[in-house]
Amino acid sequence: MNQKTVDVIIPTLKPDVTFLHLIEKLNAQSYPIQNIIVINTEEKLFQIHEITNYNNVMVKHISLNEFDHGATRDMGARMSDADIIVFMTQDAMPDNDYLIESLVSCFDSKEIGAAYAKQLPTTDCKEIERFTRSFNYPENDSIKSQADISRLGIKTYFCSNVCAAYDKELYLSLGGFIRHTIFNEDMIYASKVIQSGRKIRYCSTAIVVHSHNYTNIQQLRRNFDLGVSQKDNEEIFIGLKSEDEGLRLVLQTAKHCIKIGKPWLVIDLFAKSGFKYIGYKLGLGYQKLPRWLILKLTMNKSYWK
Structure with missing residues (x-):
């Protein structure tokens, strides 16, 4: 069986040197990434010129008025010809070299239409948010389907584009992300996956470091x-x-x-x-x-x- 191809898609705004570290970590993954597609808002704010050192990084600039949580990511998805598309945010960092390998392995089962990673808190994360991370991203894997709606309610559709992977063929057949949305494009699309009869997997061995200390x-x-x-x-x-x-x-x-x-x-x-x-x-x-x-x-x- 041929190995599945993978593209990673990352929307950015004012990326800093941390973003270069993210690109470096992605290119060190055990599972090869075909392309890293960066959709950047405002070219004048993009100062990470060292990114041109990476042959597999593609950067597309858009204006602030063009940015939309769903449409911008969908633009990246349609620039990809990979079997699996992985979406990340610029402030999510792989915890190890097996992030992509773990996510791709979820699609060994044809039932899975989407998979999302575990999020660990950053070192400066406050205690309440730290516990929230462990609550939303537990130690054990889980798979959600239509059968879980009555039990889990809205949680059935939980899937975070901080780091999530999607079957590209299914993505296109379901119409992809909603084109105009204020937020929540990942859960809206996840509902399509569930309603299509496919399943969503939470992959606890795919790990990124990501948290916020919101006021x-x-x-x-x-x-x-x-x-x-x-x-x-x-x-x-x-x-x-x-x-x-x-x-x-x-x-x-x-x-x-x-x-x-x-x-x-x-x-x-x-x-x-x-x-x-x-x-x-x-x-x-x-x-x-x-x-x-x-x-x-x-x-x-x-x-x-």
């Missing part, structure tokens, strides 16, 4: 955009359990903070959770909000132009 306001704005994406695509998300999983995360995190002898973190946890919930609810009801307030709440102002 409460940043959490509110991020969850506002999440709510907007679900409202704009409610035919996908309507009727799916979502808030139950959020409550379970809060309770598990509170228990963890007490267990490690840091009960004062529970106050911060409840504050962050409150900001997340308010942002999410405002996003779901964005159509009732004045435009000036929407532009204050969103992380993606270009979406509203």
